Amino acid sequence: KWRVLIFPKGNNVEHLSMYLDVADSANLPYGWSRSAQFSLSVVNQIDQKYTTRKDTQHQFSARESDWGFTSFMPLSELYDPSRGYLVNDTIVVEAEVAVRKMVDYWTYDSKKETGYVGLKNQGATCYMNSLLQTLYHIPYFRKAVYHMPTTENDMPSGSIPLALQSLFYKLQYSDNSVATKELTKSFGWDTYDSFMQHDVQELNRVLCEKLEDKMKGTVVEGTIEQLFEGHHINYIECINVDYKSNRKESFYDLQLDVKGCRDVYASFDKYVEVERLEGDNKYHAENHGLQDAKKGVLFLDFPPVLQLQLKRFEYDYMRDTMVKINDRYEFPLQLDLDRDDGKYLAPDADRSIRNLYTLHSVLVHSGGVHGGHYYAFIRPTLADQWYKFDDERVTKEDTKKAFEEQYGGEEELPQINPGFNNTPFKFTKYSNAYMLVYIRESDKEKIMCNVDEKDIAEHLRIRLKKEQEEKEHKKKEKAEAHLYTIIKIARDEDLKEQTGKDIYFDLVDHEKVRSFRIQKQLPFSTFKEEVAKEYGIPVQFQRFWLWAKRQNHTYRPNRPLNPHEEMQSVGQLREISNKAQNAELKLFLEVEFGLDLQPLPPPEKSKEDILLFFKLYNPEKEVLCFVGRLFVKALGKPSDILRKLTEMAGFTPDEEIELYEEIKFEPNVMCEHIDKKLTFRASQLEDGDIVCFQKSPKADSGTQVRYPDIPSFLEYVHNRQVVHFRSLEKPKDDEFCLELSKLHTYDDVVERVARQLGLDDPAKIRLTSHNCYSQQPKPQPIRYQGVEHLLDMLVHYNQTSDILYYEVLDIPLPELQFLKTLKVAFHHATKEEVVIHSIRLPKNSTIADNIGSEIHQLSFPEFFFSFLLHIYNIGSK
Numbered sequence: 001k002w003r004v005l006i007f008p009k010g011n012n013v014e015h016l017s018m019y020l021d022v023a024d025s026a027n028l029p030y031g032w033s034r035s036a037q038f039s040l041s042v043v044n045q046i047d048q049k050y051t052t053r054k055d056t057q058h059q060f061s062a063r064e065s066d067w068g069f070t071s072f073m074p075l076s077e078l079y080d081p082s083r084g085y086l087v088n089d090t091i092v093v094e095a096e097v098a099v100r101k102m103v104d105y106w107t108y109d110s111k112k113e114t115g116y117v118g119l120k121n122q123g124a125t126c127y128m129n130s131l132l133q134t135l136y137h138i139p140y141f142r143k144a145v146y147h148m149p150t151t152e153n154d155m156p157s158g159s160i161p162l163a164l165q166s167l168f169y170k171l172q173y174s175d176n177s178v179a180t181k182e183l184t185k186s187f188g189w190d191t192y193d194s195f196m197q198h199d200v201q202e203l204n205r206v207l208c209e210k211l212e213d214k215m216k217g218t219v220v221e222g223t224i225e226q227l228f229e230g231h232h233i234n235y236i237e238c239i240n241v242d243y244k245s246n247r248k249e250s251f252y253d254l255q256l257d258v259k260g261c262r263d264v265y266a267s268f269d270k271y272v273e274v275e276r277l278e279g280d281n282k283y284h285a286e287n288h289g290l291q292d293a294k295k296g297v298l299f300l301d302f303p304p305v306l307q308l309q310l311k312r313f314e315y316d317y318m319r320d321t322m323v324k325i326n327d328r329y330e331f332p333l334q335l336d337l338d339r340d341d342g343k344y345l346a347p348d349a350d351r352s353i354r355n356l357y358t359l360h361s362v363l364v365h366s367g368g369v370h371g372g373h374y375y376a377f378i379r380p381t382l383a384d385q386w387y388k389f390d391d392e393r394v395t396k397e398d399t400k401k402a403f404e405e406q407y408g409g410e411e412e413l414p415q416i417n418p419g420f421n422n423t424p425f426k427f428t429k430y431s432n433a434y435m436l437v438y439i440r441e442s443d444k445e446k447i448m449c450n451v452d453e454k455d456i457a458e459h460l461r462i463r464l465k466k467e468q469e470e471k472e473h474k475k476k477e478k479a480e481a482h483l484y485t486i487i488k489i490a491r492d493e494d495l496k497e498q499t500g501k502d503i504y505f506d507l508v509d510h511e512k513v514r515s516f517r518i519q520k521q522l523p524f525s526t527f528k529e530e531v532a533k534e535y536g537i538p539v540q541f542q543r544f545w546l547w548a549k550r551q552n553h554t555y556r557p558n559r560p561l562n563p564h565e566e567m568q569s570v571g572q573l574r575e576i577s578n579k580a581q582n583a584e585l586k587l588f589l590e591v592e593f594g595l596d597l598q599p600l601p602p603p604e605k606s607k608e609d610i611l612l613f614f615k616l617y618n619p620e621k622e623v624l625c626f627v628g629r630l631f632v633k634a635l636g637k638p639s640d641i642l643r644k645l646t647e648m649a650g651f652t653p654d655e656e657i658e659l660y661e662e663i664k665f666e667p668n669v670m671c672e673h674i675d676k677k678l679t680f681r682a683s684q685l686e687d688g689d690i691v692c693f694q695k696s697p698k699a700d701s702g703t704q705v706r707y708p709d710i711p712s713f714l715e716y717v718h719n720r721q722v723v724h725f726r727s728l729e730k731p732k733d734d735e736f737c738l739e740l741s742k743l744h745t746y747d748d749v750v751e752r753v754a755r756q757l758g759l760d761d762p763a764k765i766r767l768t769s770h771n772c773y774s775q776q777p778k779p780q781p782i783r784y785q786g787v788e789h790l791l792d793m794l795v796h797y798n799q800t801s802d803i804l805y806y807e808v809l810d811i812p813l814p815e816l817q818f819l820k821t822l823k824v825a826f827h828h829a830t831k832e833e834v835v836i837h838s839i840r841l842p843k844n845s846t847i848a849d850n851i852g853s854e855i856h857q858l859s860f861p862e863f864f865f866s867f868l869l870h871i872y873n874i875g876s877k
Helices: 110-114 128-136 139-146 160-173 181-186 192-196 200-215 223-228 264-271 441-447 458-479 492-498 524-535 570-577 638-649 710-719 746-757 790-794 847-856 861-865
Strands: 002-007 015-022 033-042 052-061 066-074 093-099 230-238 244-251 254-257 275-277 283-285 289-291 293-301 305-311 313-316 321-324 334-336 356-366 373-378 386-390 393-397 410-413 425-428 431-440 484-490 514-519 543-549 555-560 584-590 609-618 623-633 657-664 670-673 690-695 720-727 735-741 765-771 803-808 819-827 834-842
Touching (some): 015 033, 015 093, 033 066, 128 139, 128 160, 128 386, 160 458, 200 305, 514 524, 570 584, 609 638, 638 657, 690 710, 746 790, 746 803, 765 790
Parallel strands (some): 254 305, 484 584
Antiparallel strands (some): 002 015, 033 093, 283 289, 313 321, 410 425, 484 514, 543 555
């Protein structure tokens, strides 16, 4: 049920306010929504042609249950008795609502319903999906793509042919919608800005040019030209002398005017329209001087596949902005370009070819100039059945929906309630065709050919079938995940392998250790047997430790499993170890070895025994490595184990060493010196703690080291940051990396950049941060000393980048920040040219103070008679 909300005195405005509202919005079921187009009218009771009507559309939901017009019409008009809206203290309001039919998006199966699958919406690819579906459904094009030579060693993200082969294969044989990320990466358009800065025509050309280039020297060389290339001739013909100039040009698509044209034929008429060059616009003919002439375009030949780009978007000079043209524009199901005795063809065109075309696909844009939605209507076999390809979803559509309803213009809805207002309800259609693809009737058999598995390279079939199997396997694993536990086992070997390479803090990265997928109901003893098979360590020599996350956010082995726990099932053990209900169980495998390197039974462990892990630091080489673990007595002292530690490190027995405890590293590093005279308990050491040691620094060694002790080295590691510097002017060309500290100031950073670039004055370098979402420089540079540290320069919202952009200024940045840069555009009185100059003025000055002297320095005598029209900021367009 719908109702109309009316504010007769206005909703805080001097206008009548009216809204369409869902009557029972408080009682709507969860997830309810309706897409509706509607009109609201105040009927003129004297003359209905003066009825005030407004229309709009909205997606109604429980949260947004009303929509309409705050300023529907001025109250002064409404309450004026002579106007005819208020008669006998009564106004008549009409509402007409058209609710669109919605398809259940979640349960709909495109493959099952239509035999075709869609393309996933990657969030930033705009018009690409509809273009790719159109190209895929030209079988001759798809066959040529399959026949392009690729190898099993190619990577799809680095090879357009392989990425397109992979995409087409999945569209042909997959049951679900297909991702396009590999393809967008392969041709470098992997950011939202790439699509915003280009249009569908440019994407089409980029794809075709790159494919054309890759096809050279192969069996499919020339396919792109054969399918899409046509030729026209630009001519200028003098009227009074015998002189004619011709220039032949090729095209892959044609741009047709929509504005001022009722249909495709009117656009072609305009395309070949003859322009008269006379008066001030005479043509300078060679050896004949200025002559009256006629200028135009005629076609030499049309391609088998004709792509027509409709100019729906144009620049409006009056409003100084891009606008979308939603005018009605018709296009035929059959297009005859030989009509009127071949008026579009040049005299020397080959007229033996019949240029009769059938409509294959209609690409649609729904929305306004600054955004919207793209989809395509396609006849994959040129039969009567149309299909709508709307990202992931493919639906069957009738001819009217795919064809006439995409003309644009205004739509008229039938009257539901006949009353005072008998005028039909009209609204502007914002969904309309912007690209048409026609296929020539005489080439139909060749182009709509059969494409099957034998057209696909064997290595591609194997690769994609393997991908599909892996996908199915992962899907099965996901479905059965609740029946299994993942057990991750860290061993001494992992600690040795990772410390000083992948990690410096804590002991191990659990993502890089061996994991086992074990059924939850199996006893833990069964898992131990699997470990024995994997590592060759008999069950009786294995002891497993549980890891624990400490309050300071470090992760350490906490205690060994007791015999009772080892009797339980894997699922029960995971619940004991993990309060967060994570599906993973993390364990440390302790194995002791004798002098003969054979495994030994684990030693008895009492409450007085502490398991410590040891790392060794070499200041000269700046290397930290894991060297082993030891059990120590709580009441023992570090001096008791010094001989063992020197042995582990390969030092002489009498080498003096210093010990430190690695306590934590977030948010700051905490690494404290251990007093060798205190007991381990007095030093508050417990199971799983990490002790770092090094040779005692010698005052007279004479060796200069950057980080002489473990705390200073760990501080350096914690704060080091490799930054990729790109030139702001040429971000893709000039790049270099520097290792810096997150604590560096702006001056520290530009000093290092200047040294890298060989500049004398670091103050002339200006830095700009990176936008992690658009993958572009931020619009504003970093203010000089506006941020404290390098880390602040790299953070964008909640993401940290490793990219900065630099530019070299002509004056130092501290000086520039006190100046305002203005652009002066000089419009010459007699010439059309516009000369633009940049001038810098002190920020605290006025235009009157400076503009005259600055302008006169530009050495234009005409400025004496000039005046200032408008002042724009340097960043404005």
